[in-house]
Amino acid sequence: MIEPHSSIASRAPAGAGPLVVGVDVGGTKIAAGVVDGRGHVYGRVKLPTDTARPEMTLQSIAAGITAALHAAEVSPSHISGVGLGIPGKVDPEHGIGLLSVNLGWQDVPVKHWLEEALGLPCVVENDVSAATLGESLYGVGRELGGLANLVYLSLGTGIAARAMIEGRLYRGTNGLAGEIGHAIFVPGGPLCRCGARGCLEALAAGPALVLQAQEEIQAEGDSLLQELLDRSPKPTAELVFEAATRGDNLARQILAEAGSHLAHAIYLLAVAFDPQVVVLGGGLAQVEGPLIEAIQFGVAQWAEQSPVFREVLDPGVVRLSALQQDAGILGAAALVAVKG
Amino acid sequence: MIEPHSSIASRAPAGAGPLVVGVDVGGTKIAAGVVDGRGHVYGRVKLPTDTARPEMTLQSIAAGITAALHAAEVSPSHISGVGLGIPGKVDPEHGIGLLSVNLGWQDVPVKHWLEEALGLPCVVENDVSAATLGESLYGVGRELGGLANLVYLSLGTGIAARAMIEGRLYRGTNGLAGEIGHAIFVPGGPLCRCGARGCLEALAAGPALVLQAQEEIQAEGDSLLQELLDRSPKPTAELVFEAATRGDNLARQILAEAGSHLAHAIYLLAVAFDPQVVVLGGGLAQVEGPLIEAIQFGVAQWAEQSPVFREVLDPGVVRLSALQQDAGILGAAALVAVKG
Numbered sequence: 017m018i019e020p021h022s023s024i025a026s027r028a029p030a031g032a033g034p035l036v037v038g039v040d041v042g043g044t045k046i047a048a049g050v051v052d053g054r055g056h057v058y059g060r061v062k063l064p065t066d067t068a069r070p071e072m073t074l075q076s077i078a079a080g081i082t083a084a085l086h087a088a089e090v091s092p093s094h095i096s097g098v099g100l101g102i103p104g105k106v107d108p109e110h111g112i113g114l115l116s117v118n119l120g121w122q123d124v125p126v127k128h129w130l131e132e133a134l135g136l137p138c139v140v141e142n143d144v145s146a147a148t149l150g151e152s153l154y155g156v157g158r159e160l161g162g163l164a165n166l167v168y169l170s171l172g173t174g175i176a177a178r179a180m181i182e183g184r185l186y187r188g189t190n191g192l193a194g195e196i197g198h199a200i201f202v203p204g205g206p207l208c209r210c211g212a213r214g215c216l217e218a219l220a221a222g223p224a225l226v227l228q229a230q231e232e233i234q235a236e237g238d239s240l241l242q243e244l245l246d247r248s249p250k251p252t253a254e255l256v257f258e259a260a261t262r263g264d265n266l267a268r269q270i271l272a273e274a275g276s277h278l279a280h281a282i283y284l285l286a287v288a289f290d291p292q293v294v295v296l297g298g299g300l301a302q303v304e305g306p307l308i309e310a311i312q313f314g315v316a317q318w319a320e321q322s323p324v325f326r327e328v329l330d331p332g333v334v335r336l337s338a339l340q341q342d343a344g345i346l347g348a349a350a351l352v353a354v355k356g
Numbered sequence: 357m358i359e360p361h362s363s364i365a366s367r368a369p370a371g372a373g374p375l376v377v378g379v380d381v382g383g384t385k386i387a388a389g390v391v392d393g394r395g396h397v398y399g400r401v402k403l404p405t406d407t408a409r410p411e412m413t414l415q416s417i418a419a420g421i422t423a424a425l426h427a428a429e430v431s432p433s434h435i436s437g438v439g440l441g442i443p444g445k446v447d448p449e450h451g452i453g454l455l456s457v458n459l460g461w462q463d464v465p466v467k468h469w470l471e472e473a474l475g476l477p478c479v480v481e482n483d484v485s486a487a488t489l490g491e492s493l494y495g496v497g498r499e500l501g502g503l504a505n506l507v508y509l510s511l512g513t514g515i516a517a518r519a520m521i522e523g524r525l526y527r528g529t530n531g532l533a534g535e536i537g538h539a540i541f542v543p544g545g546p547l548c549r550c551g552a553r554g555c556l557e558a559l560a561a562g563p564a565l566v567l568q569a570q571e572e573i574q575a576e577g578d579s580l581l582q583e584l585l586d587r588s589p590k591p592t593a594e595l596v597f598e599a600a601t602r603g604d605n606l607a608r609q610i611l612a613e614a615g616s617h618l619a620h621a622i623y624l625l626a627v628a629f630d631p632q633v634v635v636l637g638g639g640l641a642q643v644e645g646p647l648i649e650a651i652q653f654g655v656a657q658w659a660e661q662s663p664v665f666r667e668v669l670d671p672g673v674v675r676l677s678a679l680q681q682d683a684g685i686l687g688a689a690a691l692v693a694v695k696g
């Protein structure tokens with residue numbers, strides 16, 4: 017059930033200094049690792065998220081933490097705290113998961129429950145905020161020096177952005193700054209799980225790409241995409257990527273359109289935040305490919321049309337995450353250092 | 357040539373404490389005043405901006421400063437510095453006006469020239485940044501306490517926004533954070549003075565409203581709007597406001613459409629910054645009226661469609677400037693305190 021995430025340097029060396037555990041809680045997987053003060057991750061593990069009931073989810077999280085400690089061969093007594101990135105709306109001050117559609121959570125006392133269960137101090141943050149912090153401290157942001165203006169755009173099952181403003185995470189007044197996944201891009205467009213129509217997430221997130229593929233193969237008839245979808249019991253956006261890479265026209269069209277909406281989002285984030293970089297992270301931005309190409313193409317078009325923002329939208333501005341899946345673990349771990 | 361801005365409390369009382377001069381440099385008018393540490397403005401003056409050559413403009417600015425000191429009955433020896441808000445792109449560190457379409461400026465050494473001319477230390481900032489600081493420190497922001505997240509949207513000859521992030525002005529990496537006036541809202545739309553097509557400024561700023569009125573009366577024939585425009589040698593957006601208030605349908609349509617674009621801009625700024633308030637300032641937002649009503653109506657519609665942002669777009673969020681024309685003077689004055 018528990019997959020070791022990497023077999024290299026799994027064990028934390030003796031004398032690695034103060035250690036914390038970072039946990040990235042997703043709707044389908046929980047990733048955890050033991051992190052030292054320089055941002056090295058030891059004992060990475062990944063396990064499925066049990067979303068049957070909130071208490072089961074909390075038990076999955078506790079199991080992930082224990083498994084990471086085991087894989088890193090570290091005793092809990094050497095751990096100064098646990099940082100957790102959780103999807104949806106979070107109250108970081110009280111450590112409560114206020115609302116998460118993916119986890120089916122409402123007002124779950126994460127910090128309290130885990131501190132009781134593990135005997136370790138816990139800090140809770142929104143998952144995209146945690147990944148933004150991770151990318152800023154240990155990924156693309158580290159290359160830019162300490163006080164970067166960085167926008168992190170997470171593309172996966174959901175879509176959300178967060179900004180680092182002069183080296184500090186900006187959450188906004190209601191914790192919603194950068195929640196561009198639920199900004200309406202096509203009024204009256206496809207229904208989003210938030211209840212609105214035409215949100216960016218309903219146009220370009222993973223489930224939206226699969227839905228478009230399923231709807232359009234019925235209209236268009238035979239295609240490689242249809243073949244791949246028919247073979248898969250639980251189709252994911254990766255199938256659309258695969259079909260596009262293998263030249264399927266319908267898949268390429270779907271990704272071109274999603275990329276165009278995402279480029280528009282990046283343009284609007286650039287107008288608002290004038291960042292040094294926009295980092296693309298999350299499951300849909302793991303590797304270069306047709307979606308990333310479509311995004312880069314769209315951003316270049318906006319730059320060409322907008323003389324004022326041409327320097328903001330320089331070709332090097334949009335970059336893939338340097339940390340990928342570790343961004344969430346490292347950012348969550350950094351919360352412990354930041355907060356305690 | 358010099359109009360006293362207000363006849364009340366013009367003279368600075370003896371013992372008013374440390375005094376600075378704040379100057380708001382516009383494309384047509386320069387407003388200046390003497391400001392004390394509590395944000396009281398004395399000796400307000402307004403004079404026309406001479407934009408024939410950069411040196412003439414600098415002479416107008418110096419004349420404005422001298423006139424304000426005279427009106428406040430304050431000797432330059434009691435002034436600790438001068439703060440200036442200037443349209444366009446500014447290098448605050450070196451006090452240079454890098455680029456201003458309205459002033460016809462490129463690389464003008466404002467700080468150096470004025471310090472030589474006046475013998476007083478000068479600080480230079482973008483005009484919308486200065487007004488944002490003023491509104492935050494002495495206007496709507498003061499009512500919210502010290503660490504507000506506030507977006508200021510300036511609506512006049514130009515359109516631009518700036519954000520206060522947890523009580524600090526955020527300029528962005530290239531000084532362009534919040535330059536939403538040059539974000540393209542209607543691809544292929546009307547030509548903007550920045551060279552792009554369909555910028556918000558080309559759709560909803562003062563000159564755009566006049567241009568739309570002139571173009572559309574030719575198509576539509578007789579109207580009150582036409583009568584007002586014909587009578588005016590140099591028509592302004594105020595005529596469109598007047599016609600709309602008096603029931604002219606064409607004028608109401610023009611303002612409804614501009615208001616709808618501005619509401620969209622406010623929605624996007626709210627998604628990015630999740631602010632406590634969005635303050636509307638500048639010449640087009642002096643009083644309630646058909647444009648402000650159209651904006652409020654549009655924002656309410658976005659709120660209704662977007663459950664996630666409903667709390668961000670609460671009816672009280674969009675507010676008119678509490679300081680109006682003093683925002684620029686007070687913010688510019690505050691730069692002196694902030695910087696030195």
